[in-house]
Amino acid sequence: MSKTREMTAPLLEISHLSVMLKKRRDRLKAVDDLSFKVYPGEILGLVGESGAGKSMTGSAILGLIDPPLYISSGEIIFDGNRIDQNASSIRGSKISMIFQDPLVSLNPLRKIGDQLVEAIRTHINMSKAEAFDRAKTLLAEVGIDPRRINAYPHTFSGGMRQRVVIALALAPEPSLIIADEPTTALDVSVQAQILDLLKRLCRERGTSIILITHDMGVIAETTDRVAVLYAGRLAEIGETASVLNSPRHPYTKGLVAATPRIDADSYKKKLFQIPGAMPDLEQIPQGCAFHPRCDFANAQCKIQQPPLFEDRSACWLLKDGSEIS
């Protein structure tokens, strides 16, 4: 499968993207030299702990970065066109977005039908009546009774509202959806339904999805490929099964081992733990950002930032093709 993917042209290509944060006296790197590709029809997971820069990457793709944040370098190429300078032309029409909290993602004073029609007619030239019909089709597609098209958002439950938000995101027929923690605010049973819906849409429509999450379980169950971010940098990227089963970066390895598993006798054992915590932007160390927490760190790790080796992992230990154990 990975072979065929390499053959097709990527839908989205991010290369050497850096986002800076202007904070009083300092300039801080919130996203640091990040490169990855998204292929048509795949779900790419962006995983990392809070502050790793995953949401910011999503916003940067859509050009939603506002001061005090700014893109300091790098290119974002979508469908062959550079969009990091002017995202507004593709924003919403080719790429759309789903936010974390469905309770506040919908305008409380507008009927969901009106919001859908507004979103459809922004990008597709059609009459109100046609747009209204399309809105009904969209609602049916995300699993909402189209007869509720004239209802207000507050009459829906959280999970149902997130379905409406997904319908909104689908309205302009995008080829890429960026879903920023779309299920974090939901209960697990509803979360499973929403993730299934996203998977189905990806399969049936061929829409690519960038799924931003902190939950390794969600990554494992939903994504095709995964990019692991640490302190604004890419730690590891690859097929999800491969990354989770045989991680090549010590951080990924620790992350996988530290994630609790549903297991009959896991309560008898201690979890694997990585010492310390991810540094704040102010305190990112020199060299590899992970080295103070890494058991394998050597002299080079402390001085030089590692590049991505074998298109897989940014770790000096892979320089000679060796494996961590």
Add this chain to the structure above:
Amino acid sequence: MLIIILRRLLQAVMVLLFVALISFLIFRFVGNPVESLLGQEATVAQRAALENALGLNDPIYEQYANFVWRALQFDFGNSYRGALPVAELIALRLPATLELAITSAIFAVIFGVITGIYTAINRGSMMTNFILSTSLVGVSLPTFLIGVLLIWLFSVELNWLPSFGRGEVVDLGWWTTGYLTVSGLKSLILPSITLGLYQMTLIMRLTRAEMLEVLRQDYIRLAVALGQSKRQVYFFHALPNILIPVITITGLQLGSVIAFAIITETVFQWPGVGLLFINAVYFVDIPVMSAYLLLVGFAFVVINLVVDLLYLLIDPRLRDGQLRKEV
């Protein structure tokens, strides 16, 4: 929905009764009705007789009930000065105050909302900064000073507009209006600006704050992420959501314009109820003070009620009685 209207009505009545209580307490205990009616030289017997006649020896709650009952029939007793019925005095002067208040409120709302939205949308522009800093000067200048300065400039130096009074008024029997004559309209300009300027800055600052708050909401961010234009974001999404707070503040300001008129009326010698009140305070004319309090209270309650009902029109969550539980 009916429940909400009922609840609001109930609250309005409670508020009015409370205001009436304060007004009654002032009337009954701060003033001295007997002395005011009989003068200092009355005998003890005369006083006792009048106390009985006025019901001053009745239980206090009965007196309060009487007070409310009489107020309902617009009977607020007689002014200590001139011994005219207070209701008559107020009726004579109310049109002047209301015309002034309405004119300045319209001025304040229109300019306040427009500049508020403008400064929120165009953050950081030269014009915005200019409007914002001017507004701070406006807030820092007491109303009376603005009035005095306007008079000095437009009446004394330029001699364009009259500096006091209502000009010629047309008597419609139960109402006198300055809207129908040129001198009446000219006389309205300076007092209205004076009265409205402060309210305008408040409305502007609130509209701006609300607009900025709404623009930070996730559904606005989503609309932007979905590529909707600025016009769509501002008018389809943001405007309905700032209406509620803007209506609230506007309603409240409309009410306070009536009370604020005290100052403006003093500066411009405007023959309204505010001037009546300030004279009452000078001369400790308690019945006028307490009646004025009731009048302003009544105006507020009515305005608040209208504001609450407007909410129901705007917010579907309120119509379903849901918001209360979420908050």
Add this chain to the structure above:
Amino acid sequence: MRRFLQSDFFYDFSNTPVAVVSFVVFMVIILAAVFANFIAPNNPFDPASLNLMNGFTPPMQANEFTGEVFLMGTDDQGRDLFSTILYGLRISLFVGIMAVMLAMVMGVTLGLIAGYLGGWLDTLIMRFADIQMTFPSILVAMLIYGVAKGVLPPDLRYEMSIAVLIVSIGLSEWVPFARTVRGSTLVEREKEYITAAKMIGLSKRQIMLLHVLPNVLSPVLVIATITFALAIIAEATLSFLGVGVPTTKPSLGTLIRIGQDFLFSGEWWILLFPALTLLALALSINLFGDWLRDTLNPKLK
């Protein structure tokens, strides 16, 4: 101190020219008022130092009878305006500070009680606040003033006039404090550190004073600043309307009132200088308060 100089707060302050300028102007005015007896050429409250012949002297011009020169001219009674303004500032500032203190203590206490204890006490306090809020503070202040005048014996009215003024303004401004404190208290009350305090058996009073109070105070600072400006303006307004401080000890408002009478006859300075002082004072407080609010509330950035 060094910690303060290195803090973000100080950094923001020193990088906002408006904040620095307004703070400096405010401090200059305060110091001028405090040291009025050293700065002012003469004492305007002392009738012996007045010379009616000096009346209506324009600023920086010699009086035609006495030949004396006054920086800002004199008023109708021959009082040196510069000195009178300095002494008037004292009264205005004193009334303002005391009124804000009163409003703050009352508002914070009631807001804390209403927010933390809730129930009927909350309903009672906040309903009362709602009703009072519907009346502009200047009207409330006038009502209280009028009532006080009615209640106090006539011989005390004059002596008590400043106290009455402070109480009137103070009582008319407590609501914003109470509302804000109650709002923050409702938020803090639900936080888990309060539950933790309950778990170790602290009393309600202890929790309110030790845990809730310190965490609801920062917005109070902003309101206090803005209320201070409002109180000074209210004092000026009441004095202008003639219900404030007596004319023998004029505050800024009283001076403007006097000045208004002579504005139309050409003696513009009697109005202008007190008015400018009042504007500078209120504006510097408001500008500083504005900056303070933006800084303490990072959401607005």
Add this chain to the structure above:
Amino acid sequence: MSYVTAHQLTRHFDLSDPWIVRQITGCQKQILTAVDQVSFSIKKGETYALVGESGSGKSTIAQMVSGLLRPSMGSVHIDGHDFHDGGLDAMSLRRMRQRVQMVFQSPYASLNPRWKVGDIILEPIKSFHLLDDTQAQQKRVAELLDQVGLSARDVNKYPHEFSGGQRQRISIARALASQPEMIICDEPTSALDVSVQAQVLNLLKELQREFLLTYLFISHDLAVISTMANTIGVLKNGQLVEEEAASKLLTNPKHDYTKMLLSSAPDIGSIKI
């Protein structure tokens, strides 16, 4: 003999309009039953976990066990005593408070931001009069900080100077300061990142072994619960639908709701090669 016994625990909340409005509109009283006749018991030194989605009543149960919320019906006995048994004198009530402490969900809201860490940990020691000598108090605070993996030098810092995981450690140190026998953990790691979550869960386990602590562990996350609990109770709409030893419940759930929860819980172990 169980350390904690909850018997027919029930809690109602009254959501009705005021009386007068009900009279006018003719509406009935609206009563929400947040917890409905829940019974369970916890053995000393063990962990009992309650799992459920939002609105299942798990936090309400935690509040009732902690003694902060009075049950509408039923009772909680901790070591044979009931918080709401009128017969308790002030001394015994204080003694009971001391036995049961809590660790909270939010690392931000659970520490008073205006207090120094040393004072936060010292407060229970003072309140329960465990130590009166200032020097002994200082020593104890240092010892507690050390037990949760922080440094004794941290006493003069404020909570905002710590990361989320460290703040949870401070919260745990505060709970330990009372020398409790039981700790109620209300979603103690749901606001933490994975790598830090593992540290905090491990710490809780170590402390349990060291001090023979009894845990009531509340969470919505089955994976976290499976690493902590001896016994699991599944809550749905205020009712306990299934209760079983962890090893059995996770491998062989009986109730449909438990099955559904297990199948929808995202699990990193589910990935197939």
